[in-house]
Amino acid sequence: MVKKDIDPSSVLLTPDYAEFIPAMERRRMSQVQKMSIACAMDCLHQSTIAQPDAIIVGTSMGCSINIKNFLDKILEANNGPLSPTSFIVSTHNTVAGQIALLMKNHGYNMTYTQNSLSFEQSLGDAMLCCAEGLKNVLVGGADEEEDSLYNMRERLKNDKVLLTSGASFFILSNIRRQGNAINLIDVGSFGLIKNTLETSLDFLKANNTTDLEIDMVLYAMSEKSKLNELTSFFGAERLFDYQEITGTYYTNSAFAMNYAVDILSNRPHPIFGEVKTVLVYNNLIPENLGLILLGTKNEQDEIAQ
Amino acid sequence: MKVFVTGIGVISAVGLNARENLHSLKSLRTGIHKSAQYKVMIGEVPLNNEQLLQINDLPDEDYSRTTLLALPAAKEAWGSNKNDSRIRTGLISSTSVGGMDRTEKYYFQSQVNKTSDNYSLMIHDNGRTTEKLAEELGISGHISTISTACSSGANSIMQGARLIEGNILDRVIAGGSEPLATFDIKGFNSLNIYDNEICKPFDEKRMGLNLGEGAAFVVLENEQSISITGNKPLCILCGWSNATDAFHQTASSPDGKGAYLAMKNALAKAGISPDNINYINAHGTGTGNNDLSESMALKNIFGDALPSFSSTKGFTGHTLAAAGAIEAVYCTLSLVSQATLPNLNFSNPMSETGMMPETQFRPAKIDYVLSNSFGFGGNCTCLIFYKY
Numbered sequence: 001m002v003k004k005d006i007d008p009s010s011v012l013l014t015p016d017y018a019e020f021i022p023a024m025e026r027r028r029m030s031q032v033q034k035m036s037i038a039c040a041m042d043c044l045h046q047s048t049i050a051q052p053d054a055i056i057v058g059t060s061m062g063c064s065i066n067i068k069n070f071l072d073k074i075l076e077a078n079n080g081p082l083s084p085t086s087f088i089v090s091t092h093n094t095v096a097g098q099i100a101l102l103m104k105n106h107g108y109n110m111t112y113t114q115n116s117l118s119f120e121q122s123l124g125d126a127m128l129c130c131a132e133g134l135k136n137v138l139v140g141g142a143d144e145e146e147d148s149l150y151n152m153r154e155r156l157k158n159d160k161v162l163l164t165s166g167a168s169f170f171i172l173s174n175i176r177r178q179g180n181a182i183n184l185i186d187v188g189s190f191g192l193i194k195n196t197l198e199t200s201l202d203f204l205k206a207n208n209t210t211d212l213e214i215d216m217v218l219y220a221m222s223e224k225s226k227l228n229e230l231t232s233f234f235g236a237e238r239l240f241d242y243q244e245i246t247g248t249y250y251t252n253s254a255f256a257m258n259y260a261v262d263i264l265s266n267r268p269h270p271i272f273g274e275v276k277t278v279l280v281y282n283n284l285i286p287e288n289l290g291l292i293l294l295g296t297k298n299e300q301d302e303i304a305q
Numbered sequence: 306m307k308v309f310v311t312g313i314g315v316i317s318a319v320g321l322n323a324r325e326n327l328h329s330l331k332s333l334r335t336g337i338h339k340s341a342q343y344k345v346m347i348g349e350v351p352l353n354n355e356q357l358l359q360i361n362d363l364p365d366e367d368y369s370r371t372t373l374l375a376l377p378a379a380k381e382a383w384g385s386n387k388n389d390s391r392i393r394t395g396l397i398s399s400t401s402v403g404g405m406d407r408t409e410k411y412y413f414q415s416q417v418n419k420t421s422d423n424y425s426l427m428i429h430d431n432g433r434t435t436e437k438l439a440e441e442l443g444i445s446g447h448i449s450t451i452s453t454a455c456s457s458g459a460n461s462i463m464q465g466a467r468l469i470e471g472n473i474l475d476r477v478i479a480g481g482s483e484p485l486a487t488f489d490i491k492g493f494n495s496l497n498i499y500d501n502e503i504c505k506p507f508d509e510k511r512m513g514l515n516l517g518e519g520a521a522f523v524v525l526e527n528e529q530s531i532s533i534t535g536n537k538p539l540c541i542l543c544g545w546s547n548a549t550d551a552f553h554q555t556a557s558s559p560d561g562k563g564a565y566l567a568m569k570n571a572l573a574k575a576g577i578s579p580d581n582i583n584y585i586n587a588h589g590t591g592t593g594n595n596d597l598s599e600s601m602a603l604k605n606i607f608g609d610a611l612p613s614f615s616s617t618k619g620f621t622g623h624t625l626a627a628a629g630a631i632e633a634v635y636c637t638l639s640l641v642s643q644a645t646l647p648n649l650n651f652s653n654p655m656s657e658t659g660m661m662p663e664t665q666f667r668p669a670k671i672d673y674v675l676s677n678s679f680g681f682g683g684n685c686t687c688l689i690f691y692k693y
Contacts, residue, residue, distance in 0.1 A: 070492065074413075082494070088496075091452070091682065093682045093684060094681070097681065097684065098682070099685065105551055106551055107549075109549050109682070112451060113430065113451070114448065115431075117448075124465070130473050157597055191439065191445060192445040192448060202671070209659050233333075
């Protein structure tokens with residue numbers, strides 16, 4: 001695959017939020033809340049379940065826009081009275097909490113905020129929930145672009161990276177479904193490691209998979225030397241940089257999983273051909289590695305999107 | 306498979322380590338006072354950042370106070386534990402503020418001075434403050450940060466237990482850290498939720514909460530890990546659950562449904578009935594809403610047989626994400642000391658319930674302790690600990 005950079009003029013595709021969120025609630029919501037709730041509601045409509053048993057969200061920066069708004073209000077107020085509106089919705093678990101509020105859901109509710117591994121940790125928790133006996137888990141990753149508070153470009157050592165927003169949600173189920181089921185085989189989250197490629201091969205081995213069985217690697221990478229290493233190993237024809245589509249936000253590996261599910265569900269792909277096993281290789285922050293292994297083999301866990 | 310608590314560490318307004326915290330609990334000595342800087346009643350850790358850098362033996366770099374508070378607590382809990390390839394180990398921390406204490410400082414400066422000189426000095430996201438802690442402890446691999454407001458610390462510990470029970474990890478250091486920051490001080494002020502004096506949990510005349518800061522961690526191990534480390538268990542974490550109130554973003558439902566579900570499911574997880582519980586460490590922030598809502602939930606679980614209960618937030622203040630972790634350490638101290646923990650500033654019971662909290666550090670037979678933590682977003686967590 002010839003690598004392209006994302007078009008700097010590209011914009012976030014959004015649905016008509018009115019379809020998913022009542023007007024009064026919508027008015028007070030920031031980007032990440034609206035995106036997440038719309039995705040979550042859409043998942044629910046697509047599935048046959050009334051309520052998920054758990055709601056788990058990964059977000060690296062949370063409600064950054066609300067946080068910034070409240071900081072600005074503190075400056076404006078200059079020790080005078082302050083409205084609490086932005087503060088109330090500034091905690092990172094506002095997204096997961098608001099989804100539960102709208103659905104009137106009383107189940108397990110969790111939020112992970114581990115920068116580029118936020119989504120993988122949420123997914124890992126969702127798998128654990130299924131292993132513990134929960135039948136349907138709503139899990140997603142979302143971030144909104146608001147970089148005046150967080151110097152992402154410095155962490156990624158790239159002044160020119162295009163910072164964007166996005167949200168991707170899934171319903172993970174341990175109930176077998178008819179038809180073309182996609183399996184979430186395993187997920188890994190590795191922080192502060194040096195040998196990322198070796199770690200990914202150990203991960204595959206632990207899942208009785210060799211690198212040869214991986215039909216496609218969807219990756220995100222910031223360090224050129226590591227990209228060369230990955231390309232040498234897997235070969236350029238199996239690699240695809242999902243940031244060409246998403247731009248950069250720390251939970252964009254959730255989109256990569258969505259993309260993988262689409263490709264696995266609609267075979268053969270016009271460009272990638274017969275794809276039966278996909279590895280999402282999230283090395284966005286050089287010392288952090290997120291891995292998601294998906295396939296069409298029948299295993300214990302399946303996804304109904 | 307059993308989940309053992311083998312290490313505890315805590316830093317708060319009433320002590321720089323577990324021994325000092327226990328001493329304050331025994332002596333009924335509060336750490337809450339009027340802050341000269343913030344002009345409200347707070348529970349402050351009596352060390353500034355420069356002093357924390359020194360005691361942590363850190364270079365003079367720009368660390369978030371979240372990391373600076375987390376380090377002594379985590380090191381105390383970690384003790385003489387070492388990395389060992391035979392022991393699958395993880396770190397799970399939690400915070401609401403994250404790097405905000407630095408971010409707000411530089412953001413305010415840059416907005417006022419209209420410069421971006423301080424831009425590169427901004428300390429970042431929650432996850433980074435945990436990574437800094439992992440670096441100092443020498444842990445890599447499973448490094449995670451949970452952020453669910455005031456239930457965060459309890460959720461980290463619960464997650465650690467689940468990962469051990471699920472045979473994914475053998476040993477986890479889990480907890481939370483929360484410094485005071487202008488963002489939160491102003492935020493809670495805007496909600497008109499403060500008491501101008503020291504808070505009075507479960508009292509008829511309670512006025513609100515006092516914010517606090519601090520950090521706490523526990524080390525959890527399975528039997529396999531203990532057989533290698535030789536660590537002595539302090540108590541057993543035997544029950545846990547998380548549920549959602551789904552009533553309002555900040556207020557709790559009148560009947561405390563989320564709290565009720567969390568307690569009910571934690572008891573079921575522990576395989577015990579309510580009458581097995583000997584002491585409850587309540588969330589008990591001292592607000593009108595929480596204390597009534599939590600009391601209703603307690604009533605619905607325990608009926609007329611309510612065991613000894615108290616809130617320790619009159620000592621520490623409400624330390625937000627760290628609260629569930631600090632209180633898990635306090636529950637361990639209760640079990641090891643075989644005593645109930647006191648609820649400060651109680652005079653008269655709430656007219657709606659007539660419930661009287663424990664006001665003394667009273668020796669008692671304590672087998673099971675239950676701990677509640679509830680956060681914004683209706684996030685409710687309950688942990689149950691058992692005597693070793």
